[in-house]
Amino acid sequence: MTDLRIDRVETVLLDVPLRRPHRFARASMAAQPVLLVFVRTAGGVTGVGEGVVPGGPWWGGESVETMRLVVERYLTPVLLGRRVDDLAGIRRDLGDVVAANLYAKAAVEVALHDAWARCLGVPVHTLLGGVARRSVPVTWALGTEPAPVVVEEALGKLDAGLHRSFKLKMGALEPAEDVARVCAIAEKLAGVASVRVDLNARWDLLTSLTYLPKLADAGVELVEQPVPGPEIEALAEINRALPIPVMADESLRTPGDALRLARLRAADVYALKTTKSGGLRQTMAIAEIAAAAGIPCHGGTSIESPVGTAASLQLACASPAVTWGSELFGPLLMSEQLLTTPLRYADGELHLPDGPGLGVELDPAAVKAFTRT
Structure with a gap:
């Protein structure tokens, strides 16, 4: 049985260029900033999730920079040592540590699903x-x-x-x-x-x-x-x-x-x-x-x-x-x-x-x- 305990959480910030500028009512972007969150289990399985907003914090109040800070400083200590299949418990405890910040939490939660599904050898939709x-x-x-x-x-x-x-x-x-x-x-x-x-x-x-x-x-x-x-x-x-x-x-x-x-x-x-x-x-x-x-x-x-x-x-x-x-x-x-x-x-x-x-x-x-x- 694969060890489901989380032993590492890593973040990476990307800037991915676009084919053309994408314009909103009051904002535009020529590249999309992306936060990748990697959750690794003690069994050697890694899941990945993404934190992203459309063109900056104007839409949801978060940016990839704030997401990274929240994930590294506040959410990671909650994750380490927990099992990736303990989704309900982890979500509850993350909510006790950080209010709102749904984009940052989404990146972590998707990474947990990816890692858990990979441990089981099934797609996330299962x-x-x-x-x-x-x-x-x-x-x-x-x-x-x-x-x-x-x-x-x-x-x-x-x-x-x-x-x-x-x-x-x-x-x-x-x-x-x-x-x-x-x-x-x-x-x-x-x-x-x-x-x-x-x-x-x-x-x-x-x-x-x-x-x-x-x-x-x-x-x-x-x-x-x-x-x-x-x-x-x-x-x-x-x-x-x-x-x-x-x-x-x-x-x-x-x-x-x-x-x-x-x-x-x-x-x-x-x-x-x-x-x-x-x-x-x-x-x-x-x-x-x-x-x-x-x-x-x-x-x-x-x-x-x-x-x-x-x-x-x-x-x-x-x-x-x-x-x-x-x-x-x-x-x-x-x-x-x-x-x-x-x-x-x-x-x-x-x-x-x-x-x-x-x-x-x-x-x-x-x-x-x-x-x-």
């Missing part, structure tokens, strides 16, 4: 209840660039058979100008691709009620998080007013959030992210609440590397509730490969890898090349 599907559709996210630039990129993806749905970032321009830009894009893609928008919580209730119906009229199929995360009542009012689905992201971090959103019918779709929710178990709990409420789930992204993407894919393929596709495009946006065998994207979908744990193996040379000095 620990989550088994396979509900073998692949998930992948929506390609486009930035806040002018309409012609966005249309050209989208048509290129369509022509190559890579993606059939696109999400447009909004919030960088004045609302009327932004809506006109998106309507122009939706018109060009009408009948050939699904178009969705993400406001990243930049608008207020009145702005949303004024302008979002215009997007629905233009053929936009879904609106993601128009108002700030805590404003769930406003989100519910918008959801009642629109003829198209509203997706909750910033409003949805914990199972308690999922329950409150369901009670208010504040969102028609839930965006799941292992990163923002503290790991696989909490995210699965959110998906189960959604399923009980009849709310479909979408596999969201924090622009993860292949490690975090593989973790999200394992969850998306294990949860019956993830019927609204995914946005697990992070590795495609990165200009360099980190794995010995890349994740397989084909026919607009990301396919579940074979093998134990997360099903991926890091390329040591690539990790060394992008390690922050």
Whole structure:
């Protein structure tokens, strides 16, 4: 029997260049910082997890630098000597030492799952209840660039058979100008691709009620998080007013959030992210609440590397509730490969890898090349 006790925890910071700058409403990035957390057992098995946020601490309040500090100084002492399969006990004790910091905890929790599954010789989805599907559709996210630039990129993806749905970032321009830009894009893609928008919580209730119906009229199929995360009542009012689905992201971090959103019918779709929710178990709990409420789930992204993407894919393929596709495009946006065998994207979908744990193996040379000095 493999010794499951944890005898070492290590962290590595990477800066992975992107194929093109990725722009949000108030932030942009040309490289994605990534924190890798390695958990090794006394039996010689190592699991890896990832801490990552989309472009810095503006989204979730954490950065890879703060995650590393929290993991090394506060979480590692709790982990050493514990068994990797003691997930419930470890999660409880980590919560006693560190409040919130869900991104840092997610990196550790995914590494524990990877190590435990590798010790058993099974994929992570086995620990989550088994396979509900073998692949998930992948929506390609486009930035806040002018309409012609966005249309050209989208048509290129369509022509190559890579993606059939696109999400447009909004919030960088004045609302009327932004809506006109998106309507122009939706018109060009009408009948050939699904178009969705993400406001990243930049608008207020009145702005949303004024302008979002215009997007629905233009053929936009879904609106993601128009108002700030805590404003769930406003989100519910918008959801009642629109003829198209509203997706909750910033409003949805914990199972308690999922329950409150369901009670208010504040969102028609839930965006799941292992990163923002503290790991696989909490995210699965959110998906189960959604399923009980009849709310479909979408596999969201924090622009993860292949490690975090593989973790999200394992969850998306294990949860019956993830019927609204995914946005697990992070590795495609990165200009360099980190794995010995890349994740397989084909026919607009990301396919579940074979093998134990997360099903991926890091390329040591690539990790060394992008390690922050």
